[in-house]
Amino acid sequence: MIHAIKIFLSGVKVALASRMAYRGDFIIRLIVMLIGDLLFPMITLLIYQSGASFPGWNLYEVLLIQAVFMIAKGISFPFFYGMVYNILNKVREGTFDLMLIKPCSILYFSVVSSFNIEYIGSFFGGVTILIYALANLQIGISLISWMNFLVLFAFSILVLLSFTLIMSGTLFKWVGNSRVYEIFNAISTFSLYPNTIYSKAFQNLISYIIPIAMIAFYPAAALLNRLNSGVFYSIIVCCLFFLISRAFWYMMLKNYTSAGG
Amino acid sequence: MLRTIKGVAFATYKEWAAYRSHMLVSLFVGPLYFLVQYYIWSSVYTGQDLINGFSLIQMLTYYGITTLINYCIMDFAGWNLQMLIRTGRFITFMLRPVSHRLFAFSQKIGHRMLGFCLELLPVYLVFTIAFDIHLIPANILWSILSIFLGFMMMFLVNYCIGITGFWLTRTDGIRSIILLFRNVFAGVFIPLTFFPELLQKILFFLPFQYISYVPVRVFIGDYQLGGMEFTIAQIVGIQAIYVIMMLLLSELMWRKGIKKFTGVGA
Numbered sequence: 001m002i003h004a005i006k007i008f009l010s011g012v013k014v015a016l017a018s019r020m021a022y023r024g025d026f027i028i029r030l031i032v033m034l035i036g037d038l039l040f041p042m043i044t045l046l047i048y049q050s051g052a053s054f055p056g057w058n059l060y061e062v063l064l065i066q067a068v069f070m071i072a073k074g075i076s077f078p079f080f081y082g083m084v085y086n087i088l089n090k091v092r093e094g095t096f097d098l099m100l101i102k103p104c105s106i107l108y109f110s111v112v113s114s115f116n117i118e119y120i121g122s123f124f125g126g127v128t129i130l131i132y133a134l135a136n137l138q139i140g141i142s143l144i145s146w147m148n149f150l151v152l153f154a155f156s157i158l159v160l161l162s163f164t165l166i167m168s169g170t171l172f173k174w175v176g177n178s179r180v181y182e183i184f185n186a187i188s189t190f191s192l193y194p195n196t197i198y199s200k201a202f203q204n205l206i207s208y209i210i211p212i213a214m215i216a217f218y219p220a221a222a223l224l225n226r227l228n229s230g231v232f233y234s235i236i237v238c239c240l241f242f243l244i245s246r247a248f249w250y251m252m253l254k255n256y257t258s259a260g261g
Numbered sequence: 262m263l264r265t266i267k268g269v270a271f272a273t274y275k276e277w278a279a280y281r282s283h284m285l286v287s288l289f290v291g292p293l294y295f296l297v298q299y300y301i302w303s304s305v306y307t308g309q310d311l312i313n314g315f316s317l318i319q320m321l322t323y324y325g326i327t328t329l330i331n332y333c334i335m336d337f338a339g340w341n342l343q344m345l346i347r348t349g350r351f352i353t354f355m356l357r358p359v360s361h362r363l364f365a366f367s368q369k370i371g372h373r374m375l376g377f378c379l380e381l382l383p384v385y386l387v388f389t390i391a392f393d394i395h396l397i398p399a400n401i402l403w404s405i406l407s408i409f410l411g412f413m414m415m416f417l418v419n420y421c422i423g424i425t426g427f428w429l430t431r432t433d434g435i436r437s438i439i440l441l442f443r444n445v446f447a448g449v450f451i452p453l454t455f456f457p458e459l460l461q462k463i464l465f466f467l468p469f470q471y472i473s474y475v476p477v478r479v480f481i482g483d484y485q486l487g488g489m490e491f492t493i494a495q496i497v498g499i500q501a502i503y504v505i506m507m508l509l510l511s512e513l514m515w516r517k518g519i520k521k522f523t524g525v526g527a
Contacts, residue, residue, distance in 0.1 A: 028434025036441055039450060046455040052305045052312050179286040186293040197304035
């Protein structure tokens with residue numbers, strides 16, 4: 001365990017040192033990440049300002065969902081999302097071999113060597129919007145609701161990790177395809193809005209087959225006391241989704257040929 | 262010049278055809294984004310016929326056309342140029358008997374020709390068949406002209422961003438921030454008429470709306486922004502003037518920037 005923590009810390013140290021070589025660019029990127037994530041709250045705000053709304057949801061409830069998404073992203077992305085870019089480049093160059101000969105789990109090493117501090121802006125933006133939304137909602141949130149939120153939030157991180165494994169795993173075969181990001185961005189957009197705007201069939205799809213709703217909707221629903229019994233099935237699906245994505249990653253790793261592309 | 266454009270465009274077409282599966286991602290991503298918009302706006306329009314002058318059908322048409330036009334005008338000239346400058350590989354272009362801007366523009370033509378076949382046409386069919394959205398231009402000639410000017414504008418804006426690489430060692434950050442503003446203020450995410458009126462008036466004078474918003478409105482057949490209304494001929498004329506101004510700006514930046522190039526990379 002101590003060995004694993006040491007590897008992680010040295011990965012963070014190296015990542016920070018290399019990123020700080022271009023400090024100006026780093027600060028701009030941090031701001032860009034934050035502004036980019038504020039895009040969806042801005043669109044929501046413009047929709048509500050035009051007099052329209054999502055039926056049954058007020059502005060601050062929708063902002064709360066989007067804030068949870070940003071926080072989940074702001075926590076998970078610095079720690080493991082960078083592995084998609086890392087694997088994309090290393091497989092394309094054929095230098096992933098160097099990762100394979102390290103004396104530790106290849107998956108763990110791929111994660112810890114991909115630390116990217118840039119995404120931390122999402123976390124701070126998300127927390128700010130969360131506070132703003134809660135202050136305007138003026139609802140009392142019980143301790144149970146906060147605990148439910150934390151549990152579901154942990155599953156949100158698990159879903160994001162699962163997507164990262166699927167995306168990076170794909171790149172062992174689909175060499176150099178930087179468009180996997182677009183696929184994830186498109187899929188995850190469904191988690192930014194209340195589940196009830198989708199058709200029943202689609203709600204079932206994003207809750208019980210590909211648990212996208214767990215990324216932000218369910219944790220936010222816990223704070224708003226809007227959880228339904230379906231969340232228990234969704235939790236089970238999240239665990240299965242993670243196991244499948246992990247197995248998929250190792251299966252795809254076998255396709256690595258060292259040839260680049 | 263035409264021979265150069267044809268030669269480079271064809272070479273780029275063949276080069277990218279080797280990565281056609283990358284482009285086919287659009288077949289999944291485009292309709293998926295549209296599906297999100299479909300659900301969002303179908304829900305928002307519950308009990309309302311018009312929002313900011315758009316009916317539900319017009320709003321879905323707006324997003325459908327925006328998606329397709331973006332396949333026409335998509336561009337990576339800025340990224341490419343700053344990469345060449347940063348790595349020092351740009352030196353090879355200094356020795357070629359052709360301007361880099363023309364070379365990059367020809368590359369874009371080749372790349373988008375492939376995009377037309379592998380992205381635009383299939384996604385158009387998906388929109389028509391799966392979503393029952395019929396995207397027919399109000400006036401085909403004005404639409405083609407406006408999309409072509411949007412194509413030029415997108416290239417020139419991106420190219421100017423790329424030129425900043427002569428001054429900045431790494432332009433990833435500045436490029437990302439401009440690209441983000443470009444997409445927001447080009448009306449890619451939401452029609453510009455949703456913005457506050459004062460901002461709409463400011464946006465009229467920025468180059469971004471001429472990339473996507475104007476071609477989309479020309480496609481639909483009417484134009485308005487910030488309380489201003491123009492005929493299609495007038496707004497396409499203004500778009501052409503902005504393209505010429507952007508061309509001059511890129512030339513000016515180029516002449517200043519090229520003096521900074523040392524050829525050693527960074």
